[in-house]
Amino acid sequence: MTEIVARDAAQAAAATGVPTRPSRSWTEIGSEIGDRIYSWSITGFAAFVPILLLLIFLAVGLAAWPALRTFGFSFLTSSDWDPVAGHFGAAPAIYGTIVSSLLALLIATPLALGVAVFLSEFAPPWLRQPVAFGVDMLAAVPSVIYGLWGIFVLIPFLREFLMPFLRDTLHLGVLPLFNGPAYGSSMLAAGLILAIMCLPYISAVTREVLLAVPRSQREAAVGLGATRWEVIRDAVIPYARSGIIGGIILGLGRALGETMAVTMLIGNRHEISASLFAPGYTMASLIANEFSEATGDLHLSALMAVGFVLLLVTFLVNAIARWLVWQTAKER
Amino acid sequence: MATAQTTWGGAPSGRQRAVAERTQRSIRRRRVRSHIMIGLMYAAAVIAILPLLLIVIHLLRMGASSLNLAFFTQTQRPPGEAGGGMANAIVGTLILIAIASAVGLPVGIGAGLYLAEKRATLLATTVRFLADVLNGLPSIVMGIFAWSLLVKPVKHFSALAGGMALGAMMIPMVTRTTEEMVRLVPISLREAALALGYSRWRTSLSIVLRTALGGIVTGALVAMARIAGETAPLLFTALGNQFWSTSLRAPIAALPLQIYNYAISPYDEWHTQAWAAAVVLVGIVLVISLAARVATRRRYGAGD
Numbered sequence: 001m002t003e004i005v006a007r008d009a010a011q012a013a014a015a016t017g018v019p020t021r022p023s024r025s026w027t028e029i030g031s032e033i034g035d036r037i038y039s040w041s042i043t044g045f046a047a048f049v050p051i052l053l054l055l056i057f058l059a060v061g062l063a064a065w066p067a068l069r070t071f072g073f074s075f076l077t078s079s080d081w082d083p084v085a086g087h088f089g090a091a092p093a094i095y096g097t098i099v100s101s102l103l104a105l106l107i108a109t110p111l112a113l114g115v116a117v118f119l120s121e122f123a124p125p126w127l128r129q130p131v132a133f134g135v136d137m138l139a140a141v142p143s144v145i146y147g148l149w150g151i152f153v154l155i156p157f158l159r160e161f162l163m164p165f166l167r168d169t170l171h172l173g174v175l176p177l178f179n180g181p182a183y184g185s186s187m188l189a190a191g192l193i194l195a196i197m198c199l200p201y202i203s204a205v206t207r208e209v210l211l212a213v214p215r216s217q218r219e220a221a222v223g224l225g226a227t228r229w230e231v232i233r234d235a236v237i238p239y240a241r242s243g244i245i246g247g248i249i250l251g252l253g254r255a256l257g258e259t260m261a262v263t264m265l266i267g268n269r270h271e272i273s274a275s276l277f278a279p280g281y282t283m284a285s286l287i288a289n290e291f292s293e294a295t296g297d298l299h300l301s302a303l304m305a306v307g308f309v310l311l312l313v314t315f316l317v318n319a320i321a322r323w324l325v326w327q328t329a330k331e332r
Numbered sequence: 333m334a335t336a337q338t339t340w341g342g343a344p345s346g347r348q349r350a351v352a353e354r355t356q357r358s359i360r361r362r363r364v365r366s367h368i369m370i371g372l373m374y375a376a377a378v379i380a381i382l383p384l385l386l387i388v389i390h391l392l393r394m395g396a397s398s399l400n401l402a403f404f405t406q407t408q409r410p411p412g413e414a415g416g417g418m419a420n421a422i423v424g425t426l427i428l429i430a431i432a433s434a435v436g437l438p439v440g441i442g443a444g445l446y447l448a449e450k451r452a453t454l455l456a457t458t459v460r461f462l463a464d465v466l467n468g469l470p471s472i473v474m475g476i477f478a479w480s481l482l483v484k485p486v487k488h489f490s491a492l493a494g495g496m497a498l499g500a501m502m503i504p505m506v507t508r509t510t511e512e513m514v515r516l517v518p519i520s521l522r523e524a525a526l527a528l529g530y531s532r533w534r535t536s537l538s539i540v541l542r543t544a545l546g547g548i549v550t551g552a553l554v555a556m557a558r559i560a561g562e563t564a565p566l567l568f569t570a571l572g573n574q575f576w577s578t579s580l581r582a583p584i585a586a587l588p589l590q591i592y593n594y595a596i597s598p599y600d601e602w603h604t605q606a607w608a609a610a611v612v613l614v615g616i617v618l619v620i621s622l623a624a625r626v627a628t629r630r631r632y633g634a635g636d
Contacts, residue, residue, distance in 0.1 A: 030531075031531030031532075031533070031534070032531075034531055034532075034533045034534070035531055035532045035533050037533070038532065038533030038536065038537070039532075039533075041442060042442050042443070042445045042446040042449070043446055043450075043455070044442070045438070045439050045440075045441075045442025045443040045445075045446060046442070046443040046446035046447065046455060046456070046459045047455065047459075048439050048443065048503070049443055049459045049462055049463050049466065049503065049504065049507060050458060050459065050462050052466065052500060052503065053462055053465075053466055055477070055481070056469070056473065056474070056477045059476070059477045059480040059481050060473065060476050060477055060480065062480065063476065063479075063480040063484070110376070111376045111379055111380050112380070113376075114372060114373045114375070114376025114377065114380075115373075115376050115377050115380045117373055118373040118374065118376060118377045119377075122370055122373060122374075123377070127377075131377050131381060134380075134381040134384050135380055135381070137384055138380070138383065138384050140557065140558070140617060140621065141384070141387060141561075141614070142560070142561020142562070142563070142588060142613060142614075142617065143561070143562075143563060143564070144561065144563040144588045144591050144592050144595075144610075144613075145387070145391075145561070145591070145610050145613065145614065146387075147592065147595065148591055148595045148606055148607070148610055149386075149387050149390060149391075151595055151596070152390075152394070152595075152603070152607075153386065153390055196383045199380055203380070227362050227363055227365070227366035228366050228370060229365060229366035229369040229370065230362065230366065232369075250468060253468045254468070256470070257469065257470020257471070257472065257473065258470070259470065259471065259472045259563070259564035260563045260564055260588075260592060264592070264595060264596060284470060284472050284564070287472060287476070288472060288564055288567055291567060291568060292567070304476060304480070307472065307473060307476045310470060310472070310473065311469065311470075311473045314468065314469055314470055314473070315465060315469065317468075318464070318465045318467075318468035318469065319461075319465050321468070322461060322464045322465055322468075326461075
């Protein structure tokens with residue numbers, strides 16, 4: 001078929017006296033055009049990813065601009081949030097975001113590292129599958145369901161049991177951290193739910209980098225007479241360190257931007273309080289909670305400005321984390 | 333190993349015996365510490381799984397009892413009135429997932445193909461990195477993005493904007509899984525097709541993509557499961573709707589939004605409905621995840 005077409009073309013060319021290149025048949029030309037279209041379209045799709053990111057920065061930045069221009073740097077440092085008077089300062093939300101995320105990491109990191117080491121080094125085969133599946137499922141549960149569970153199970157538990165226990169039974173109430181009335185909705189509740197939510201991310205990345213540690217590293221340590229724990233502590237973890245740190249920072253990124261569960265549990269109040277028992281705000285929960293009732297353009301723009309700060313911070317945190325994880329994985 | 337070695341034969345001296353004993357003691361101490369640490373890791377695994385078990389138990393106990401036919405066939409009743417359902421929210425969630433897939437899958441799969449085929453170009457490295465970063469950005473940011481692009485200019489909330497926001501979230505996830513799956517296809521398969529005279533684009537689409545299809549479907553389903561429960565982006569875009577609506581240009585109800593609104597409401601009837609909706613939402617996520625598992629198995633069954 002191809003040859004016939006080529007021959008016909010050659011004959012036609014000979015008849016009209018137009019020279020042709022005999023090596024190129026129509027199908028070849030067709031497939032070359034196809035190749036070019038294919039190559040362009042996948043390049044276009046790929047280029048869409050950076051364009052999307054750029055669009056996100058532009059769109060959120062433009063929406064935030066009026067508020068940022070009005071308040072300047074004091075937007076980050078002022079804790080005066082008064083829609084009626086038209087003053088907006090995001091300091092309590094920024095403070096709440098940092099405190100709740102750090103609290104979450106403080107709780108989640110040791111657990112996540114423990115689970116990851118357990119799964120990659122110690123777990124008997126029959127236990128490995130179900131535990132790994134369970135931890136993965138923690139990441140699959142929608143945020144709003146954590147919020148629902150938090151409102152009706154975690155908060156009553158905190159109010160009735162954990163908070164009085166910490167404050168009165170353990171006498172930790174003398175510290176400002178555990179002082180004050182136990183409402184339930186609090187920084188502590190947000191930190192706990194965030195810990196549960198970012199645990200699977202930290203442990204997944206840690207597991208991945210632990211698996212990238214070469215066997216020889218472990219065997220050398222065993223050969224020197226190390227116990228099973230010493231193999232982990234002295235041979236495996238130092239080798240995977242930057243990847244593990246990347247995983248923890250990735251968990252931090254998740255915690256910083258988590259919205260629904262935190263909005264439902266943190267109590268939503270513009271206040272900087274030393275106590276973990278007191279309600280607070282995070283950047284994400286502030287936006288989610290006030291968006292629907294935002295009156296006036298400046299209020300809306302102030303919320304978008306909070307979103308812009310959140311975008312910048314999470315972008316940086318994720319970029320650093322990814323870079324660290326890549327560094328480790330590359331050595332494989 | 334740790335027995336005292338005498339330098340020039342004969343019985344070990346008192347000092348050598350003391351050294352040996354100290355070594356023995358230190359070994360015992362190190363062993364005990366090792367056992368304790370391993371025990372702690374078992375404990376960490378138990379504690380990490382505990383919340384999942386608690387959530388599942390509460391979901392089943394609180395939600396399953398208020399699931400009935402009305403829940404799937406009716407729309408919401410005014411507060412204080414028992415009964416009613418969330419048919420509109422269930423359909424709304426499915427519509428949102430469909431729009432998101434229509435936006436996210438083609439772009440994600442195309443970008444993934446590019447990453448797998450042109451691995452080392454500057455664009456590929458950049459896209460790979462940015463896709464990972466994009467994947468970690470908070471979903472609420474996607475909501476603001478879609479709001480200022482698709483809602484603010486036209487001055488009304490819409491299902492379309494909600495689907496677009498979710499679709500944008502799917503792109504980086506699908507990109508990365510597609511890349512990984514396409515990379516798993518042996519290079520010899522591609523070479524064989526090219527040697528048989530297939531053009532490059534046909535090799536890519538009908539040989540490589542087809543071989544990787546099971547894995548790509550799995551990745552797509554996992555991404556769909558993840559966005560199915562997203563709430564934050566919908567607050568700014570789909571908004572929610574208490575009435576029956578399937579219009580893409582009007583606000584639309586969605587299960588996660590409904591759960592949020594009902595959970596923070598003061599009405600007991602709505603609380604039970606929220607739990608029921610949570611069961612249905614988890615059910616949808618679970619069905620999609622199970623489908624993903626089946627797709628994976630089929631890939632391994634037919635792959636080689």
